[in-house]
Amino acid sequence: MGTPLGDFVRAKRDSTQPQSLGLPERGRRRSPGLRRVDLATRAGISVEYLTRIEQGRDRNPSVAVVNALADALVLGPPERDHLRYLAKITGGVCSAHSRAAPPRRDVRPSVRQTLRLLEPGLATVTNQLGDILAHTSGYAAVTGAAGLLDGDSPNLTRYVFTDPRARTFFADWDAVADEQAFDLWRGPSAESFAWFTAHLAPVAGPDFTRRLHGHTVPQRGVLRLDHPAGHRLNLLRETLELPADAQQVVVLLPADGLTAQAVDHLCGTARARLRAIS
Structure with missing residues (x-):
């Protein structure tokens, strides 16, 4: 089962063209965007670790890894904030977050x-x-x-x-x-x-x-x-x-x-x- 963090990283990888990052085109492939090896190399992590993050098998990446992924994907400020938010709720806050109080309807x-x-x-x-x-x-x-x-x-x-x-x-x-x-x-x-x-x-x-x-x-x-x-x-x-x-x-x-x-x-x-x- 995936996680919001893994889903977002995978979606951004799939929507990022290698040429936009100065990487060579590696020929035809089954899915669009960056290969895992390219993103892992740019982020300074192993392909195996990136796979675990994308598949939801690693739910607690460090702040350094999250920032490295943001740099590797060349995320803008709003997307960087969203990536950090997803890392936070994926890393164990998710259950408490989902039980937040219902939104109030009265206006002070x-x-x-x-x-x-x-x-x-x-x-x-x-x-x-x-x-x-x-x-x-x-x-x-x-x-x-x-x-x-x-x-x-x-x-x-x-x-x-x-x-x-x-x-x-x-x-x-x-x-x-x-x-x-x-x-x-x-x-x-x-x-x-x-x-x-x-x-x-x-x-x-x-x-x-x-x-x-x-x-x-x-x-x-x-x-x-x-x-x-x-x-x-x-x-x-x-x-x-x-x-x-x-x-x-x-x-x-x-x-x-x-x-x-x-x-x-x-x-x-x-x-x-x-x-x-x-």
């Missing part, structure tokens, strides 16, 4: 006050499941017309994978889908596992399940929205993590002048009233 008064200070800007509070727990009127003005806030318990992850309008609303739907699946995987708990197993996976289909275990570290560039009113919105995302609550405040900022004008137009008729859903 001070967090709600922070949102009020951001009115009429675009801001929301979410948890690790993608539940939208509170939002500004500006956020509702921009996302509500696309159906994101429909229902009593709006959820961004469910919307992305099950609502056909999401594929039109998000100009880069594939990138957003990668982000949502990655964030859900990174925040597992008994409640989140039950939720996506019972409610999301059966209706989201292979687009969701493939991404959930693919360990694709998202780039999180400019968020591009095609608003139903005809506006193309290019938005920057600033995230304030709330570790004690397992929540985050996400603020969307116009990335250019045309987007700023469109946001002003969309928010012009919105009432400056914070909505707390939880």
Whole structure:
């Protein structure tokens, strides 16, 4: 049985072309990417040890080995952080991690006050499941017309994978889908596992399940929205993590002048009233 760490290392090895690292092409092979011997040599470890890591038979690689693998694969900062995280949960923390407390749905008064200070800007509070727990009127003005806030318990992850309008609303739907699946995987708990197993996976289909275990570290560039009113919105995302609550405040900022004008137009008729859903 494999491990998240082994799966990620193997996936990165398979997706790395030898030429990109200055290595010679060794002819046709059954699987794409780097050979184990090439990666092991670059990382300064034995092929046997690399095989044990990839197959999940070694669950406690040292920090030096993890860093060596990151260097050998030329990982960027987000992927290096993810590799260290996978090494941590693979090395014995996994069982405790999977029993983490269910994500809280209430939003602390001070967090709600922070949102009020951001009115009429675009801001929301979410948890690790993608539940939208509170939002500004500006956020509702921009996302509500696309159906994101429909229902009593709006959820961004469910919307992305099950609502056909999401594929039109998000100009880069594939990138957003990668982000949502990655964030859900990174925040597992008994409640989140039950939720996506019972409610999301059966209706989201292979687009969701493939991404959930693919360990694709998202780039999180400019968020591009095609608003139903005809506006193309290019938005920057600033995230304030709330570790004690397992929540985050996400603020969307116009990335250019045309987007700023469109946001002003969309928010012009919105009432400056914070909505707390939880």
